[in-house]
Every structure is written in structure tokens, then in C-alpha cells.
Amino acid sequence: MEDGDYEEACDIFETLTKSFPDDRGIWWQYLSALQHARQTEKADECIERCYKTFPDDLGFTLSWTRTFDARADWDECIRRRNVVLRQHDPRGDLCYLPVITEIFLPLVEKKDFGSIRAFLARYWDVLTRFNQCGAALYFALETIGDFERQLELCDIFLERCDPNDPVLDGINYANLRVIVESxxxxxxxxxxxxxxxxxxxxGQNCLPYSMANRWGLLKYIGNPDAITIFDLGAFGKNTAAEALLSNFESFRNPDNYYESQDPAGAPRMMHRPSGVHFGHERGRTLIGADHKAFFSLINKKIDAFQSMWSKGYCLLVYAITGECDLAEFVPSMEQILEKNASRLLILNCNRPVQECPESDYVTYFHMPFPFDYSWNEINNFTKDIGLAFDTRxxxxxKNEIDRMDREQGILV
Incomplete structure (x- = not known):
């Protein structure tokens, strides 16, 4: 396989598995060749056979649980891990801890917050004993908005830290504690x-939602039914304004969508007129075989946004991470912002400076991303530079919240 001829390697190892059916090493090589050759169906059959033939092999077991992760088939991801957990208790057999830490992602994507809470309660004591479990634990706690438990997590891990070095497994727990306290x-x-x-x-992406959720600035933290269409969608260019100003008419029409694939091969839906894609609503579990599940979910998210927007006094937080025509975007929003007693905070996170038209209803800041920074990766946002960026x-x-509260007479 060193020459990259994976098709030939598949043929060779398939023959070898027939001659040496009990040789785990050959099966591993065969599985690897199939995966590199992107022979998905055969790879699925291979790992299924290996899982059943070598039930005591941790590598095959974990590979079996991970088979559908990249394809975002969350139901199957969860089902397989629950099968393994019925056979092996990670509290007594620590090598199966990854089954717990890796089940959080599909549960988060399905917004099954009840199951997340149940897993945290059941396995909290064992998960907090190991540094490598910290990221998964925080991810789960951040999702459900359990800040008190986040604080407990930080204190547990900080007890194991050198006072002069609060970093464990790439996470700065001193900085994380600052985030949680804030x-x-x-x-x-x-x-x-x-x-x-x-x-x-x-929009334009999940940065405003993710960061506001992490820092306790959303009123609906921990409520999966309140997540809106903008929270996790990829609304490039000026599409967010176009969606709001048109009352989401185009986004409610099923005929305007088509199915594509993300870079990992998972099915996802694209909005044809705007080019908006829904990367978090990917996978067959969420979009359904006939897309009805997706349309129901998107309408629910539109309803969630409109329900909150209809109450007025909204601060729309808009992060520019791609192209945006501010000369058109800002004037197009002024009338609806005035009518709704709302404001728009624009955060230009690109490195190039953009001119923003002045408006009584819009505040603009240029806050470019630090180099090599990702707002969703805990190893990044707990670094000093990540904490500084998040704080800005x-x-x-918060300055905009204070401004709006003063206008309402809440603050003097």
C-alpha cells in the first residue's frame, strides 16, 4: 500500500483473509486497504465480521462503533455504542472509556440533552479521573448549559495541575475557569x-451562537427547541438579511433544497437560491430518507427565530467570516431594525478591514481572528490568545446589551 495502489492491496488482502481467517493483523490490513480505496460497503462488511469474530479485540470494537461517525448516521452511532456499553462497563474496564466520550457528539447533534445528562450522571466519577476525558466532558456540559458542573470540572482538573502550569492534555483549565465564572x-x-x-x-456561521452559548449570553441555553436557523447554518454573503427580510419564504419551500455531500461524505442539504448549507443538520438521521425530517427541523428553527424576533428588542450578532457587501447589507436592515426596536452588532472577523456605513441601529467592530485559532476547539479558545479574542x-x-437596557430604562 506504500505505492498507493489500494485496489490491488484490497485484492491481495482479501485472498490472504481466506487463507488465514484467524489472523487479526491481516484483517486489519484488509480493512485499512478498503477504507483507503473508499470501498465503503465492503469496509462495513469487513468491520462487522471482525467485530463478531474477534469480540475481545478492543481495536475492532472501537472501529465498529465509529463506522458511521463520518457519515453522521447518529442513530446508528448511538445504537452501536449502547450495544458495547451493555457488554462492557467503562467504570470497571477503563479501556472502553472512549465509547462514552465519543457518544456525546452524536447525542449533541441529535440534541438529545436528556441522554447527555444521564450519561454525565452515570459516568461522572470515572470520566473526571482522566485528563484525556476533559474535552468531551466540557463539550457535553457546554451544550446543555450546565455552568455549575463546568466549574466543578475545572476545579477537579486544576487540583491535578502544577500551580505554574494549568494545562492538561492541551486544555488550559485556569482560563477555562475564567470563561465559566464569566x-x-x-x-x-x-x-x-x-x-x-x-x-x-x-450568521454568517455558528460563531455568534457558539460563543454566546459558551459565555452564558443566550437566554435559551440548554433548550434544544429554541435553537434557530441562524445558530448553526452557514449563511454566506448577505443571505441572512435576505432571509429575514423575505420572512424566510424561500427557506420554507422544500422545492428550493437539494441533497449534496459534505467533505466526509455525509449527506447534507443545500438551499439552491442562496447557496446556504446546513452542516450541522447533516446525516441521514437528521435529514431523513425523503428529506421530510430536514424540512420539519428547518421550519422548527425558523419558527424559533421568529418567535423571539417577534417580541422585539433583539440584538442580532453577525460575524463576518467570508464575503459580505456591507454597503448593501447595512441599509437593507435599518428599517426592520427600527420597526422591531432592535440592533445589529457586526463583528468583522476577517483580516481585511471593511468600511461599514454609519447607522443608528448598527455597531461595527473589526476583530480579526488570531492566527491558527478555532472558536469551537477547546485547545484553542482556552489558550491565552483565544481567551483574549473571546473576551473582546x-x-x-455586553456593551450592546447595556446600551439597549439603558434605552429601556433598566440601567441608569
Whole structure:
């Protein structure tokens, strides 16, 4: 396989498995060749056979549980891990801990917050004993908005740290604790008595939602039914404004969508008129065989946005991470913002500076991403540079909240 002729390698190893059916090493090589050759069906059959033939082989077992992860078939991902957990208890057999840490992603994507809470309660003691479990634990706790448990997590891991080096397995727990403490304080800010102000993500991607959720600035944290179409969608260019101004008419029409594949091969839906794609709503579990599940989900997310938007006093947070015509975008939004007693906070995260038209209803900041930074990766946002960037973003959001609350007479 060193020459990259995977097709030939598949033929060779297939022959060898027939001659040496009990040789696990040959089966591993055969599986690897099939995966490199992208012979998905044969690879699925191979790992299924290996899982059943070598039930005591941890490698085959974990590979079997991971088979459908890239394809985002979340139901099957969860089912397989539950099968293994019925056979092996990670609390007594620690080598099966990855089955727990890796089940959180499909549960998050399905928005099955109840199961996440159940797994956390059942396996908390064992998961907090190992540094390599910290990222998965925080990911689960962040999703459901359990900030008190996040604080407990930080304190447990900080006890194991050198006082001069709070980093374990790439995570700076001192900085993470700062984020969590800030989130607990921010919950009080967004819950001021009498305040009507509410934060809504407006695209272009999931940055506004992810960051506001992490820092406790959303009123609907932990409520999967309140997640909106903009929270996780990829609304490039000026498509967010176009969607809102048209009352989402085009996005409610099933005829305007088609199925494509993401880079990993998982099915995802594309909105043909705008080019918007829904990377988080990918996989057969969420979009369904006939796409009805997807249309139901998207309409639910549109309804969630419109329900909050209809109450007025919204702060739309818009992060520019791609192309955007601000000269057109800002004027197009002014009338609807005024009518809705709302504001728009634009955060230009690209490195090039853009001119933004002045508006009484719009605040603009240029806050370019740090180099080699990802807002969704805990090893990134807990670094000093990541914490500094997040703090600038959240400070801008909180300043706008204070401004709107003052206009309502909540703050003096």
C-alpha cells in the first residue's frame, strides 16, 4: 500500500483473509486497504465480521462503533455504542472509556440533552479521573448549559495541575475557569429584571451562537427547541438579511433544497437560491430518507427565530467570516431594525478591514481572528490568545446589551 495502489492491496488482502481467517493483523490490513480505496460497503462488511469474530479485540470494537461517525448516521452511532456499553462497563474496564466520550457528539447533534445528562450522571466519577476525558466532558456540559458542573470540572482538573502550569492534555483549565465564572455572571446580565433585550445569532456561521452559548449570553441555553436557523447554518454573503427580510419564504419551500455531500461524505442539504448549507443538520438521521425530517427541523428553527424576533428588542450578532457587501447589507436592515426596536452588532472577523456605513441601529467592530485559532476547539479558545479574542467579542456583545437596557430604562 506504500505505492498507493489500494485496489490491488484490497485484492491481495482479501485472498490472504481466506487463507488465514484467524489472523487479526491481516484483517486489519484488509480493512485499512478498503477504507483507503473508499470501498465503503465492503469496509462495513469487513468491520462487522471482525467485530463478531474477534469480540475481545478492543481495536475492532472501537472501529465498529465509529463506522458511521463520518457519515453522521447518529442513530446508528448511538445504537452501536449502547450495544458495547451493555457488554462492557467503562467504570470497571477503563479501556472502553472512549465509547462514552465519543457518544456525546452524536447525542449533541441529535440534541438529545436528556441522554447527555444521564450519561454525565452515570459516568461522572470515572470520566473526571482522566485528563484525556476533559474535552468531551466540557463539550457535553457546554451544550446543555450546565455552568455549575463546568466549574466543578475545572476545579477537579486544576487540583491535578502544577500551580505554574494549568494545562492538561492541551486544555488550559485556569482560563477555562475564567470563561465559566464569566458565564455565570453573564447569566445575571441577560436576566436583569424588566429587561426585554435578547441575543440572537444572525450568521454568517455558528460563531455568534457558539460563543454566546459558551459565555452564558443566550437566554435559551440548554433548550434544544429554541435553537434557530441562524445558530448553526452557514449563511454566506448577505443571505441572512435576505432571509429575514423575505420572512424566510424561500427557506420554507422544500422545492428550493437539494441533497449534496459534505467533505466526509455525509449527506447534507443545500438551499439552491442562496447557496446556504446546513452542516450541522447533516446525516441521514437528521435529514431523513425523503428529506421530510430536514424540512420539519428547518421550519422548527425558523419558527424559533421568529418567535423571539417577534417580541422585539433583539440584538442580532453577525460575524463576518467570508464575503459580505456591507454597503448593501447595512441599509437593507435599518428599517426592520427600527420597526422591531432592535440592533445589529457586526463583528468583522476577517483580516481585511471593511468600511461599514454609519447607522443608528448598527455597531461595527473589526476583530480579526488570531492566527491558527478555532472558536469551537477547546485547545484553542482556552489558550491565552483565544481567551483574549473571546473576551473582546463578548465585551462587545455586553456593551450592546447595556446600551439597549439603558434605552429601556433598566440601567441608569
Amino acid at each position: 458565564a455565570l455572571w453573564n447569566r445575571k446580565i441577560v436576566s436583569r429584571p424588566g429587561s426585554k433585550t435578547q441575543i440572537l445569532s444572525f 467579542i463578548t465585551a462587545a456583545i
